[in-house]
Amino acid sequence: MSALEIVNVRKAYGAVETLKGIDITLENGEFLVLLGSSGCGKSTLLNIIAGLAEATGGDVRIGGRSVLGVHPKDRDIAMVFQSYALYPNLSVHRNIGFGLEMRKVPAAERDKAVKEVAKLLQIENLLDRKPSQLSGGQRQRVAIGRALVRKPEVFLFDEPLSNLDAKLRMEMRTELKRLHQMLQTTIVYVTHDQIEAMTLATRIAVMRDGRIEQLATPEEIYNRPATLYVATFVGAPPMNLLNVTVKADHLVFEDIALPMPSMRKAKTREGQRLVLGIRPEALQLGAGLGPSIAAKAEVVELTGPELVVSASVGSQRIMACLPPRTRLEASQPLALSFDAEAMHLFDVDTGRRID
Structure with missing residues (x-):
């Protein structure tokens, strides 16, 4: 009961x-x-x-x-x-x-x-x-x-x-x-x-x-x-949300093309507008982890256990939580990579998750 x-x-x-x-x-x-x-x-x-x-x-x-x-x-x-x-x-x-x-x-x-x-x-x-x-x-x-x-x-x-x-x-x-x-x-x-x-x-x-x-x-x-x-x-800092468009097998935003997660290809259509979500803690400085985004650091904050970086990607903003000993300065260009499995996709109109 x-x-x-x-x-x-x-x-x-x-x-x-x-x-x-x-x-x-x-x-x-x-x-x-x-x-x-x-x-x-x-x-x-x-x-x-x-x-x-x-x-x-x-x-x-x-x-x-x-x-x-x-x-x-x-x-x-x-x-x-x-x-x-x-x-x-x-x-x-x-x-x-x-x-x-x-x-x-x-x-x-x-x-x-x-x-x-x-x-x-x-x-x-x-x-x-x-x-x-x-x-x-x-x-x-x-x-x-x-x-x-x-x-x-x-x-x-x-x-x-x-x-x-x-x-x-x-x-x-x-x-x-x-x-x-x-x-x-x-x-x-x-x-x-x-x-x-x-x-x-x-x-x-x-x-x-x-x-x-x-x-x-x-x-x-x-x-x-x-x-x-x-x-x-849920999440602090909150999840990064980027406006993207489906083109072929990629998600495109600000002239950056990211590979579409294979499991979601069947759930999307060409030209569809989506929201791509990436947790700040899923981002890593430098290339090599997976898909990579070129950004420019704007605000760097040391909280103690982590370094929180607010960066710009064209007209959009992105935040990353990096190891506390990372050396970064404002206006510094940086590459942020992440595991493709860390990508979350949402429908722009309904706000619902796409799986």
Whole structure:
């Protein structure tokens, strides 16, 4: 039995439709990330799962049971919000166990559950403190502990790390990954941060304008993006997109002819306009790896682990991620080569991937 089923879920506010038919089936133990920019509908979908918003159409099933119209407290879910939402006058111990307290769980059983979760989250020494005495990362652990202690069917996370600084976000990502691997819990996690999505998820649903652009594993999303939107949204720096035209067995742009990947010849036609995508990290300085592009360096940025080069190819732009010890200067001509297997082709009109 699936842990969570979302069947053709729609949501409209008057004439404005924010969710346009969402279908997702989530198995027990999966970690699903809803990824997208602000306004794409990911938080609306999470709120419908939680019961904080009602769907205009479709169905939501948890553990095989429809929960439409069911009160949030009866849905067997636990939610961690963007804000910590802790009770400032209660200790950490009582904050974690408050849900159990409201359900009249005996004190001894409640105390045991709270201590087990606190040990799991490595906050045993903080149980007597108030939230005002905690750091941001510690408060987020308490909020997660309050969800964990209930042992629900599905956990819902609404951008829980967005209020933390970069270092704490990285630490908490690691903690969430560790917890999921240990507990094998079913999680739906909302974020606009692609790094969080790629590192945490077993599957990612990339959302745009109330629809799912692609639902797949992180590897599939990164290596075989289904649309131009997914290709540019996932990856940092984003995928290079070059306007090309099919001529015979080549892709031509800016008087440069690149060999057409053999597997895609049958899917294209002479004179067809396409978009060629190449990841910046797939590019290598110098000829020899495969097809080569002559460019001129414009901006050179050392990030530490890599050298990011922004270059011009005629009227188009291209970015490359090179080894940090590479010596380059602005205005320097360079040749960038890449493996032909690293080429992604998209239809100009539909934005869909060509395979």
